[in-house]
Amino acid sequence: MQTADIHRRWLTFFGDRGHTVVPSASLVSEDPTLLFTVAGMVPFVPYLTGLVPAPYPRATSVQKCIRTLDIEEVGKTPRHGTFFQMNGNFSFGDYFKEQAIEYAWELLTSSESDGGLGFQEKDLWVTVYKDDDEAINFWKKTAGLPDERIQRLDMDTNYWSTGQPGPAGPCSEIFFDRGPAYGQDGGPATDDDRYVEIWNLVFMQYLRGEGSGKNFEILGELPKKNIDTGMGMERVAFLKQGVENMYETDQVRPVLDRAAEISGRRYGADHDDDVRMRVIADHVRSSLMLMSDGVTPSNEGRGYILRRLMRRTIRSMRLLGVDAPSFAELFPASRDAMKHSYPEVETEYSRIERLALSEEEAFLRTLASGTSILDLAVAKTKTEGAKELASDTAFLLHDTFGFPIDLTLEMAEEAGLTVNRSAFDELMLQQRTMAKADAKSKKTHLADLSVYGEFRAAGETVFTGYEYLDTETTILGLIVDGASVTSASAGQIAEVILAETSLYAESGGQEADAGTIVGNGYELEVLDVQRPVKGLTSHKVQVTSGEVSVGAAATTIVDPEWRRGAxxxxxxxxxxxxxxxxxxxxxxxxxxxxxxxxxxxxxxxxxxxxxxxxxxxxxxxxxxxxxxxxxxxxxxxxxxxxxxxxxxxxxxxxxxxxxxxxxxxxxxxxxxxxxxxxxxxxxxxxxxxxxxxxxxxxxxxxxxxxxxxxxxxLAAERAIVNELTSNLKTPRDQLSTRIADLLSSLKAAEKRIAQFEAAALSERVPALVATAHTVGAVSLVAENVGTVASSDELRSLVQSVRERLGSVAAVVALAADVAGKPAVIVATNDAARQTGAKAGALAKLAAGVLGGGGGGKDDIAQGGGTDVSAIGAALAAIGSAVAS
Incomplete structure (x- = not known):
C-alpha cells in the first residue's frame, strides 16, 4: 500500500464520517513558541484549548511535521525521521472516548477492499492510562481484546498535558506486534522495537492546575471534552509495505537508492554505510519539504535547522566517498517520490533546486576552508608534542564554520590525534542549555494566551480600516501585566480589546498603525497593534490622560499621515x-x-x-x-x-x-x-x-x-552634488570624471610621498648602525626613532639595520610614536638567537612597560602600548634583558 494511498484512505474514511477535511498547515508554525509544526495537533491547539471557538465540530487532516530533537537517532532506528506525516482526527466537544476508539479500530482492521488499512486484529496491542477503566471497557466492547493485550501504563507514557495549567487527560496507544524475530514477548510495556506504536488517542477531559511532572492537581472535568488522535503515516507505511523501516518506504527509498548508486556502495552490505544512506534519504526529504514551505538556509532560526540538515547530508555523502556535488541528483528523486501527496514540490521545484545547489556549493567551500583551519590546528598540536586536539578548536569549527564534529574526529584520527569528545560535548551542552533557557524565557513571555480566551469567545475583532480611519466601538477588555482588569489610569501601559478597530495590526510585513483611542474622559496613545490569537486584535496603549474602563465607548483614530505613508x-x-x-x-x-x-x-x-x-x-x-x-x-x-x-x-x-x-x-x-x-x-x-x-x-x-x-x-543627494560642483568648479555632467582625475592624482601623490619617506628612512640606517654597542654576547641597537607613519615603516627600518650589521650576533630594537601610540619592533639574527636572544620575548617585555602587549617569532616580533613617554624605559628593559 503506497503512502499516498494511506493518505487518501485516511481522509476519505473520516470525511465520510462527518469530519471537515482540513489541508495540512505549513511546516512553519503560527505558534510563536515553535519554530516548526512538530505534531499533527499543533494547528488545532487554539480549538482544543478553547482559546478560539472551533469552526467545525470535528475535523481530520494529514499534517506535515518536522522534529529535530532526536536528529542523532536518524538512520539508527526504524522509526526516527526529521520529517513525518501525522494523520489526525479531532473532536471539539462533539464525540468522545468511545467513538474515537470505534473509529480507530474500524479503520485499522477493516479490509483494504472496504477502504480500511487491513491490519490483523491478532497483531494489535493497546495501552491505556493505569486508572482509565472507562477506556479499557470501551476497548473490550469495541475490539473484544483480551486483558493480556490491554496494558496499563503510567503517566509518563499515557497521560497528556501541555505542562501548564489547562486541558489534560489520559491517552490510549495502539501498537503493532512485528513478531518474535524482532524482540522479546511481553507487549508494548517491554519498550522493545518489536512493538511499533502506530496510533495515539488523547482524551482531553480534565482541567489540570499548577505543578510539574506528575505532581499537579486535577481541578475538575472540562465543560467540553475533546479528542486529539494521531496515526504515524511513516510507521503504518513501512508496516503495510513489508519493509524493515521508514527509510525503505516508497516516499524515502528512492533517495536512498540514488545515494547508493552515486557512491557505488550497496545498501545492506555495511551497517555504517546503511545508516549514512538513511540519513541522506531522510534529510533530503525534510529539506525538500521545508523549502517547499518557504524556509531558506540561513544561520538562525528555521533556516539554521534547514542548513544543518543539508550539511549533514553532504557530510554523509562524503563518508560514502562522494566529494563531488550530489544534490542535483538526490533532490529530484525526493521530488518524484513526494509529488503525489504534495504537488507543490513539483511546481516549486526550480526555486527549491536553486536554493539546494547554492547551499551545497557554499558548504563545499566551507569544508575546504574548515579543512585548512583544522590542518593548522593539527600541525600546532603536533609541534607542541600533544596527542589531543583542543576541544575548543573542535567546537569553534563546529559552531562558527559549520564543520561537523564527526568530520573533525575522522580527520584528527587520520593525523594520529584524538579529540576530547566529552569536553566538546560539554561545550555543546552549555550552548544548548543557554539556547533552551533563552527559548524558555521567550516561551514564558508568550505562551500564556489564556487571558485572551474570554475575549475571543465573544467573537472576532472587526477591522474597519480598509474603509475608515476612525471607528466608534466599545472596550471589551483591558489587560495589564498579563491579567484582565476592569480599568487603567494615566501613566499605565495596557492592552485594549475592542469590538471593532480601524487600526491595522502588524501582519504581512506591514508595521502596525500609529494613532490614538479616545473616549469620554480618557485618551490612549497606541504603541502597537497585534493579533495574539487568530481573529482577535490587541492594542498596546499608554494611558495619556484620564481613566479607561471596560464597557466604555471608544473611538479608534488612525494617524492619517502614518497610514498614507504605510x-x-x-x-x-x-x-x-x-x-x-x-x-x-x-x-x-x-x-x-x-x-x-x-x-x-x-x-x-x-x-x-x-x-x-x-x-x-x-x-x-x-x-x-x-x-x-x-x-x-x-x-x-x-x-x-x-x-x-x-x-x-x-x-x-x-x-x-x-x-x-x-x-x-x-x-x-x-x-x-x-x-x-x-x-x-x-x-x-x-x-x-x-x-x-x-x-x-x-x-x-x-x-x-x-x-x-x-x-x-534625493534632495539631500542633490545638495551634495551642488556643493561638489561649486567647490570643484565643475559642471554636474563632468563631476564623476573630475573626481576620478582627482583620485588618480591623489594616489600618484601618495605613492611619491611613500617613496620619499622610504628614502628618508633608508638615510637613517647608517646612523642607527653606528649606535650599535656590545651588551653581553651580542651587538645591540636600541633607539627611539621618533614619529613614523606606520608600523610597516618601522619594521622595514629594523630589518635594514639588522641586515647592515652583518653576521655578528645582533639584536635590533627600534621604538617609535605611531599615530600617537608607542610601538616597538625587535629583530635578531641567527648568531644572536644561538646566544639565547629571542625577539618575541624581548618585544613582549617592552610592550609590558609600554602598557600593552606583544610578542611574535624568535627572529622578529612586535609590541605596542598606550604610554609614549615610556619608550625610553621599554628600550632600557630590552638592554637589561640582553645583558642578562
Missing part, C-alpha cells in the same frame, strides 16, 4: 516585486518583506548580486508603473479561486479559505495580501531604490524609500 510603502513593495520578476524571471520569488511609512524592504530568492544596470531597470519599471496611474483593485474570494486567477501566495504567510486579492495593473501584479494600499499607483509618489544586498546564500534584499521620504533622500 499604504504607499506597501503598494510600492508590490510594484518592486512585480518589477523584479519581470526583469529576472518568475523564479525570483518574494521570501519576505517589511514596510512602514516611507520605507519598504523586499527579500527575494536569487543567488547573485544585481548589476547597477539591473537595479536601475527595476527602479525605472516600478516608477513608470507609478506614472501610469494604475488602478489598485482589492477583491475578497476563496483561496482556490484566487490561485486559479494566478494570485501569488507568498511564502511565510498563512491564508484561510477566504482571502483578499490585491491587483495592480491587471495580472502584472496580482497577490494575496491583507495589507492597506493606495487606490491608484500614482499616489505612491516616488520609489527610490537605495540598496541591494545579500541576506543568505540564495537570497537578496532590496530596500527603497517611498513617497516624501524618497524625495527627501
Amino acid at each position: 499604504t504607499q510603502a506597501h503598494s510600492a513593495t508590490h510594484l518592486i516585486h512585480a518589477a523584479v520578476r519581470q526583469v529576472l524571471g518568475q523564479e525570483a520569488h518574494q521570501s519576505g518583506s517589511y514596510n512602514k511609512a516611507g520605507y519598504m524592504r523586499l527579500d527575494f530568492s536569487w543567488n547573485q548580486a544585481l548589476s547597477p544596470a539591473t537595479r536601475s531597470e527595476i527602479e525605472e519599471i516600478a516608477n513608470l508603473k507609478v506614472r501610469e496611474n494604475l488602478e489598485v483593485d482589492t477583491r475578497i474570494m476563496n483561496l482556490d479561486q484566487a490561485k486559479s486567477l494566478g494570485a501569488m501566495a507568498l511564502f511565510g504567510e498563512k491564508y484561510g479559505n477566504t482571502v483578499r486579492v490585491v491587483e495592480i495593473g491587471g495580472p502584472w501584479s496580482l497577490e494575496l495580501c491583507a495589507g492597506t494600499h493606495v487606490s491608484r499607483s500614482s499616489e505612491i509618489g516616488l520609489i527610490n531604490l537605495v540598496s541591494e544586498t545579500s541576506v543568505g546564500s540564495a537570497n537578496r534584499r532590496i530596500e527603497s524609500l517611498v513617497g516624501y521620504e524618497a524625495f527627501q533622500d
